[in-house]
Amino acid sequence: MMSRPPSRSAVLENVLIAGGGIGGLATALALAKRGIASSILERRLLFGEDGAGIQIGPNGTRILEQLGAAEFLKTRIAVPDALRILDAVNGRQLGSFPLGRWIALRHGAPYWVAHRRDLHNALLSAAEREPLIKIRMGFDVSGVREEGGKVTAMSVNEDEARGDVLIAADGAWSALRSRAFAGPATVYTGKCAVRTVVPIEEVPQALNRTEVHLWLGRDVHVVHYPVNAGRAVALVAIFDDRSIAIDWSTPCDRDWVTARTNSFDPLLRELLAAPDNWRRWSLLALREQPRFIVGRMALLGDSAHPILPFLAQGGVMALEDAVIIADALAGNRSDPAAALAGYAQARAARVRRVARASARNGRIFHLHGAMAAARNFALAKIPPERFMRRYDWLYGWKHP
Ligand SMILES: Cc1cc2nc3c(=O)[nH]c(=O)nc-3n(C[C@H](O)[C@H](O)[C@H](O)COP(=O)(O)OP(=O)(O)OC[C@H]3O[C@@H](n4cnc5c(N)ncnc54)[C@H](O)[C@@H]3O)c2cc1C
The missing domain is CATH 3.30.9.30 (D-Amino Acid Oxidase; Chain A, domain 2)
Structure with a gap:
C-alpha cells in the first residue's frame, strides 16, 4: 500500500462530533481527557427521554469510570445479582447465571442496569463540566466537506462548523453514513x-x-x-x-x-x-459493514455498527469506540487520517464479533418446538459460572 503524505495541519485543534448521544458524548469526554478539544453538533434542541433501560456490562462501566461519568450514575443504577431466564408461557425458571459480585470480581468492574436517560445525563453533565467540550444544540448536520486539512460540517439551517476531523456519531439512522461514507442503507x-x-x-x-x-x-x-x-x-x-x-x-x-x-x-x-x-x-x-473512515472522517457507535440488542452491548460498543478513537487521535496528532485508520482497524473485528454473537442470541431466544426444548435442557444442565465464563471475551475487554 502507498503511504499517505503527512497532513497539512499539524495540530489537532478541534474535533467535530456529529451527534450528542452515548457515543458522541463519550468521545468528547475521552478526547478531553487526552487534552483534545471538540465540538458536539446535536440536531435536537433539547435532550429528551432517550429510550427506557440500558444494561452496561463491565466493559462499559470500566469506561464510564475513566470518563468521570460513573459517580453521577452510582446513585441511580441497580446492580443485578443474576440473569434469570424463564419460559414466557409457563413461567418455569430455565436457569440463573451470576452477575453482581461474581462478575465484578471476575472482570474488575461492575454490571449495571440503568435508565438510559440517566446514562445520557451522566455523560452530559461530565461533558458540560469540561472546558474543552462545546455543545451546539439544534445543529442538524446535513453535509460535510473535507479540504485543505480541514473538515466543514453544514447544517440544514446553513450554519457551518469547522474542525480538523469529523466523527459521525449520529446513530443507527445515520444520514452521514450514506452521504459522506457511501455506506449501505439500513x-x-x-x-x-x-x-x-x-x-x-x-x-x-x-x-x-x-x-x-x-x-x-x-x-x-x-x-x-x-x-x-x-x-x-x-x-x-x-x-x-x-x-x-x-x-x-x-x-x-x-x-x-x-x-x-x-x-x-x-x-x-x-x-x-x-x-x-x-x-x-x-x-x-446493515447488510455489510461500512467503511468506518474516509480521510479525516470516521463513523462511530450505531452509525458504524447498529448492533441488534440481544446481547445488550450496542451502547457499550459506542463507549469502547470512544476510547479507542481518542487514543488513536492523541497518539498521532500530526496525521489524523492515519490515526483514524488505526481506529478503524482496531475496532472492525471486535464489533463484528459482538454483532454476530448478538444475532445468534436473537435466533436462540426465539426458538420453538424441539429446538427450544434442546436449548432449555442445555440451560438447565450448564454450570452457571461456566455459562458466564463464555463471555469473558466480551466483558473482560480493556483498551490497551
Ligand atoms: C431495544 C433496544 C435495547 C437496547 N439495549 C441496550 C443495552 O441494554 N445495552 C447497550 O449497551 N445498548 C443497548 N442498546 C443499543 C444502544 O441504545 C445504542 O447502541 C446506542 O444508543 C448507540 O449510541 P450512539 O451514540 O451511536 O447513537 P444514539 O444514542 O442514537 O445517538 C445519536 C445522536 O445523534 C443525533 N443525531 C442524529 N442525526 C443527526 C444529525 N444529522 N446531526 C446532528 N445530530 C444528529 C441524535 O439526535 C442523537 O442524539 C439497545 C437498543 C435498542 C433499540
Whole structure:
C-alpha cells in the first residue's frame, strides 16, 4: 500500500462530533481527557427521554469510570445479582447465571442496569463540566466537506462548523453514513422492540427482584430489570413484526402489546399490562459493514455498527469506540487520517464479533418446538459460572 503524505495541519485543534448521544458524548469526554478539544453538533434542541433501560456490562462501566461519568450514575443504577431466564408461557425458571459480585470480581468492574436517560445525563453533565467540550444544540448536520486539512460540517439551517476531523456519531439512522461514507442503507430486520419504564409499585411482587429477567417465547422475548435505584423497572419486549415504524421511537398502543402476549404466564401478563406508555423501535441492520473512515472522517457507535440488542452491548460498543478513537487521535496528532485508520482497524473485528454473537442470541431466544426444548435442557444442565465464563471475551475487554 502507498503511504499517505503527512497532513497539512499539524495540530489537532478541534474535533467535530456529529451527534450528542452515548457515543458522541463519550468521545468528547475521552478526547478531553487526552487534552483534545471538540465540538458536539446535536440536531435536537433539547435532550429528551432517550429510550427506557440500558444494561452496561463491565466493559462499559470500566469506561464510564475513566470518563468521570460513573459517580453521577452510582446513585441511580441497580446492580443485578443474576440473569434469570424463564419460559414466557409457563413461567418455569430455565436457569440463573451470576452477575453482581461474581462478575465484578471476575472482570474488575461492575454490571449495571440503568435508565438510559440517566446514562445520557451522566455523560452530559461530565461533558458540560469540561472546558474543552462545546455543545451546539439544534445543529442538524446535513453535509460535510473535507479540504485543505480541514473538515466543514453544514447544517440544514446553513450554519457551518469547522474542525480538523469529523466523527459521525449520529446513530443507527445515520444520514452521514450514506452521504459522506457511501455506506449501505439500513434494512429492517423484521423485528421490533417495544420499551417502557414502570414504577416499582405497579410491578407484581414476585418480579420485584434485583435481577435481569429474560423470558423466552416463540418468536418473542421479554427483558426487564430495575432502574432508578430500584424505584422503577425497565421493560423491553422484542417481537417478530413485518411493519416498520419509520421513526426511531414511536408511541405504541398497550393493546398492541397485550394482544401479542395473551398466551404468556399470568405473572408476565400482569407486568406487561401495567404500563400505558410504550414506545416502539424498529430494529435495523446493515447488510455489510461500512467503511468506518474516509480521510479525516470516521463513523462511530450505531452509525458504524447498529448492533441488534440481544446481547445488550450496542451502547457499550459506542463507549469502547470512544476510547479507542481518542487514543488513536492523541497518539498521532500530526496525521489524523492515519490515526483514524488505526481506529478503524482496531475496532472492525471486535464489533463484528459482538454483532454476530448478538444475532445468534436473537435466533436462540426465539426458538420453538424441539429446538427450544434442546436449548432449555442445555440451560438447565450448564454450570452457571461456566455459562458466564463464555463471555469473558466480551466483558473482560480493556483498551490497551
Ligand atoms: C431495544 C433496544 C435495547 C437496547 N439495549 C441496550 C443495552 O441494554 N445495552 C447497550 O449497551 N445498548 C443497548 N442498546 C443499543 C444502544 O441504545 C445504542 O447502541 C446506542 O444508543 C448507540 O449510541 P450512539 O451514540 O451511536 O447513537 P444514539 O444514542 O442514537 O445517538 C445519536 C445522536 O445523534 C443525533 N443525531 C442524529 N442525526 C443527526 C444529525 N444529522 N446531526 C446532528 N445530530 C444528529 C441524535 O439526535 C442523537 O442524539 C439497545 C437498543 C435498542 C433499540
